[in-house]
Every structure is written in structure tokens, then in C-alpha cells.
Amino acid sequence: MSLLRSARFPAIMLLVAAAAGLIIANSPIGHSVQEIQHTYVGIPGVFELSVGHWIADGLLALFFFVVAVELQFELTNGQLNSARKALQPAIAAAGGVIVPIAVYLAFAWGTSSADGWPIPTATDIAFALGVLAVFGRGLPSGVRIFLLALAILDDIVGIIFIAVLFTDGVNIALLAAAAVIVVVFGYLSRKLDTRARAVVIPILLVLAIATWVLVYLSGVHATIAGVALGLAMAQQPALHTRHAMEPWVNVIVLPLFAFSSALVVIPAVSIEELTPAFYGILIALPVGKILGISLFGWISQRVAHDPAMPRLPLADLLAAGALGGIGFTVSLLLSELAFKGNDLLTDEAVLGVLSGSLISVVIAGILVSMRARHYRRRASALTQPGEAEAS
Template sequence: MTRPLRSAQFPAILLLAAAGLGLLLANLPTHDALAGVLDAHLAVPGTGLDLSVSHWVSDGVLAIFFFVVALELQYELTRGDLRSVRAAIQPAIAAAGGILVPIAIYLAIAGSSTGSGSSATGWPVPTATDIAFALGVLAVFGRGLPTAVRAFLLALAILDDIVGIVFIAVLFAHGLNVLLLVLGLVAVAVFAVLSRTLRQAQGPRGRRSRPVIVVLMVLVGVIAWGLFAASGVHATIAGVLLGLVMAPRPADRTRHALEPWVNGLVLPLFAFVAAFVVIPQVPLDALSPAFFGILIALPVGKIVGIAAFGALAMRIRPRGTAPAIRFPDLLAAGALGGIGFTVSLLLAKLAFADAGVRDEAILAVLLGSMIALVLSAVLVSWRARRHRAAGDPEEDLDEGAFEVGGEDEGEEGWDER
């Protein structure tokens, strides 16, 4: 039943469909009714948390996505392709280019604007890569790509995720309450201890205690999220920290269990809400510089930055590292990097105080990501055909979007094998 939601192709299609539906309904007579629902506030009594429905989605529901992303990051940083500096150095240099060049292009276009509607604050928006879409394009068009190329692309997308998370944590904290933040970190530490207790619960008595520990972990995780939300740090950072501190074996099992929910519900729901913007009825020259900055920086900045810095990384790579990635493959990687989507949409929602500029930035993310998606499909297909013709070794990418790094842990217990 959940197999399509664990594939790399279907979740990307579902995500794109949800965003398209949100954009469509925002520009039909349904707009006012749906806008009223999304703007309605829901408060948690006695907590001080009073958020609109759209903020509950972007701050609350999306935290589950960041939790699962952090579980994947933990795997890659401890047991996967990024477990050592030598393994990570090549994609790290390429990722740096895929961040610096889009920022430079964006600031060259939109960096001079000032005032309440300033576009200059949007420079983090074109730096993100959507890992789910990147894997979806690879699964559909990349059959024949060598394992080394796919591992490089995955590592690149994960490093981009790390940078996006850092931007959210550092740049978009507001009214910081240090006490609540410290209490949130304490809750994260308690979560880490409980996850290790869960891993050690073995035997008949341990099996009886596991449900209790799981319930406690869920409660502590929710408390940590609430404390982060109230502290002024963006609440999704709580999901990141909880995923990074979880014990490895329970983390693998949790990642497997949550994957269909993230792919089938969390990401489409966020994409729908984020894309619910009215298309401005203005001429092109009346659009904000942020629109053009993102529209160009995402597809162009990513492909130029990743390809150029990636080529440099291939020339200076130390001995004993993975084989060099050919320049045409780096171009394909750069095109994939331009599919910003999920994290870029969140950054666009956070970066702009002016609602009009924010909506234009969201439209630019959707359009820029679509341009990058089409370009990456063409380049990845071309490179896959060339590698198949050359007989290069390949690896199937039909596993789940978050299961690329290791074995499927869905049927395993909490204990070590």
C-alpha cells in the first residue's frame, strides 16, 4: 500500500500537483473562502501558541519533514557518503558554488532595493535544493547513471539541506527568549536519552516498555517543538535537532515509518499552502527585483556554481577519494540543484516582510524550479544515455526518497542485529 509513497517518482509528482492545485485555487473564485480558512487562528490554551492554519502547516507540520531530513542527515554524516572529510570534500566544494553563485546573482539583481518592501533580504531563497524532486528526476530520467554520480548528487542535495537549515535557524530567529530556548534544548537532550533507552529495551520486559517509551518520546518531542516555537527560533529547527540526536537504530526505523506520511501528506500539504498565492495582474516591469532575482538565480546560479566549483573540486581532489565526475555530469547536477521548491518556498515565506514581495518570490520559486526541473530532465536523460552506451556501472534508484543511504529497516526491530 505504501510502496508508491516510498518511491522516488510518485512523491515528486504529488508535490508538484499539490503546488499547482494551490496556485490554481488561489486564482479562482475559491480564493476568498480558502484564504479565510488558512488565515483562521488556532490557539493552544495555556501555552501562548496562537497561529494561523497556514503557520501551523509551515511551522508545525513541516517540522515532521525536517525531522525526517535530519534522520537522513544523521545517517549520511555517521554511516553514509559524508562520514569523513575526504568523502565529503568534493560535493561540499560543489555545494559551496551552488550557494555562493546564486547569492551573487540574486544580490546583483535585487540587492540594491531598500525600504519596507526591500528585496535584498531574499538572498537565501535561491540557495536550497529539494532533495525529493532531485531524486524523483534521477529515478525517472537517470537510469544508467553510474553509482558515483548518483552518490555525488545525493551528497550535494544533503549539504544544501544543511545550509538551508542553518539559514532558517540563524537568519530568521526573532524576539529570542533564551530561557525557553534552553528549556527546548533540555527537552531535545531528554529525547536523545529516551531514544537510547528504547534501543536498549530488549527481551519480554523490554518489549512491554517500548510503547511507553515511544509515547514519552512523542510527548517530549512535541514539548521541544512548542518551546522552540515560543522562543523565537523557527519551530522546524526543533525537528532538525530531534532527528540529529536520535539513537541510530530507532532513527532508521522511525525514518522508515514516517516516510510515507511525509511524502504523501506533509510535503503536499505544505506545497499547497505555500503556493496559495495570487498571480499579480501587473506588467513584467512592475514585478519586484526579488521575482527576477530568484527566477534567474535558481536555475542559472545553481548550474553555473555547481558545475564551476565542482570542476575545481575534481581537479584538486585528494588521492583515495571517489572517481572524478565528468563536467557534463556536473552540469546535470547543477540543473538538479536549481529545483529549490520545498526549502526555497519556506525561505521565501520567511525572508520578506512585505506580503506582495513575498507572493512574487513564491511565484519565482515555482517558476524557477520548473525551469530547472525541465532542464535537469533533459541533461540527466542525455547523460544517462551516454553512460548506458558506454556500459558504465549503475545502481537502481527505486528505493524510497529517504532510503538511499542504507538498508531498508522497515521490518527490523529496535535491537542490534
């Protein structure tokens, strides 16, 4: 079980599953596998989703719950436990949205591709943390926490874009009902250390499922339910729940999500057919994210610096920016929505997301490895005084 809780092994499973999905999607059996992904499962006539949606909207909500619990701890007792500390990744996240939009529009302004400006704003938190885990052995926890908060905020922005720009209408009544249930869920979770525990647990499960269903039916991306429940739950029970769920999320949820998300057919588009949609995404994901996150992150540490919190060096911010450029899943979803009805632009956007995310993975792997090696050398020097003095 300790292997499944480690950072590196689940991350490797995640990346292998993603590679397998991409290879299978572009193989002779790809069509058959995609048909399974599009098969509807559920209660006929009442509530049915495709297998792909059950994974992306249902199982992934469990991952977001686990991540939100960790973020809640950091916001209350950890490294983001003051408004000034929490403001730093928020400002960096703003840069990670604003600059990629500007880069994209520099290519697409005034063309039919301009509607795709939200596409490069997303960060795929699962893949970003996976790359960080594989290459980042020895990095200080502050880098991971910074990226965690940054990626969650980026994902929330992506979800807001989906809800506001690409949803025919959000059902406010259902969303409000979900919010009320989250409040009740949070209140009852504080009763888990009482004698009523045996009764409270099944009620919490029902409330959690009801929240997810209502958020989904409201038109808002259902994974936001996992975030809300993770932030609302009483801290100690939430940490215990996270500990129990973590191995299953690592070995089942994330690999399935990675495999399903990567079942994308690489479109056959000639160089002559490429439009600003492709080039805008290709550049905005790696370059826009690195520039936006590192620049705004650097600014945030000067305008909102907390003396109790060490500043991240610019090199660490650059590494976090590269990780932020792994748009992948949410960016693919935004591509489908932004260019709905235009198959050519959709194909080019998909190709841009895959290419830009892959470039970001490579750059992030290099930068994170360099920073991790730097910190390991420094830690080694500190534990060997003689060696430190010689250097």
C-alpha cells in the same frame, strides 16, 4: 505499501499536488481555500497556529526527520562516512549560496531590491528529490546522496538567514533547552533495545514534541527540530522509525506540503513595473545555482577527494546544480520576509521565485533524464558483453 515506498509514485503525487495548489489559488475558489489555510487551530490562548503553518512547520518536520535519518546513515556508514567525503557536498552547498547571491546583487546592487539577496540561496529539498525521483531512474545512488546532503545544508543556511536576518530576536534560552532535550532524546533512544522499550517509546514521543515546540517558540524555523532529532537518534531504531514513517510521509505529509506551498496567487505585474528583484531571482535561481554548485562541486572533488569515493562527472554536478535551483517554498518565505511592507517588491519576488523555480525544474528534468539514460545504457552494455564489445 511498496508503491508508497517507491521513489517515483510519491514524487508524482508531490508534483501533481503542487500543480493543483497553484491552479486552485488562481481560480475563483482560491480565496476560500486560502482562508482555510489561514484559519488558526490549536489550544486557544495557549498554542495556536494557522493550518498553513501546521503543515509547513509541523508536518514538514516529520519529513526532515526522515531525511536526517538517511543523512545520518550516510555520514556514519554510507557514502559520506569520512570528513573528506562529507566536505564535498558542503563545499558545493557553499557555492550554491555564494554564487546566487553574487548573481542577484549584480542586478540589484544599489537599488531598493538589494535586501532580497538571501532569496535565491534556498533549495526546496522535497521538490528537488521529487524531480530526481521522477526523471532519475537509473542514476547511481551517489548523485542522490550528494543532492540530499547539499539540499539539507542549503535549507539549514536558509533557516539561519531567517533566524538571523528576519527574526526580531532568537530566544537563546528556549533554543538551549531544546538542545538539552535533543541530547536526552538521543540517549534514551539507545535504550529501545532493552526491556524498558514500552516505557521509553512514549517518553521519546513527548521529548520530540517538546523539542519541536521549544524550537518554534525560540524563533528558529521549527523544521530544524526534525533535523536535530533525526541526527541524534540511535541509528537502528532511527532506521526502523524511518521505515515505518516513510509511506505516511510520502502519501500525506509531502502532498499536503506541496499543495499548501503552491497556494500562491501569481501577481499581475506588467513588464514595465518589473524591478531588479524579479530579474535577479529569475536568473540567480537557475543560473546561479547551476554555476555555483557545479563549479564548487568540481573544485571540492579535487581539494577534498577521497580515493574510496568515485568522482561525480561534471554532467552529474550540472544536473545537481539545476535541481538546487528549485527554491520554491523557502525562497517564497524569504521573499515575504525580505520585502515585508513593500507589496510591489514582494509580488515581483514571488513571481521571480515561481518563474526561476519552474525554469530550474525544466532544466533539471532534461539534465537528470539525460544522465539517467546514460547510466541505464551503460548498465545495459555491461550486462551484455557482446553488445559492449560491438560499441
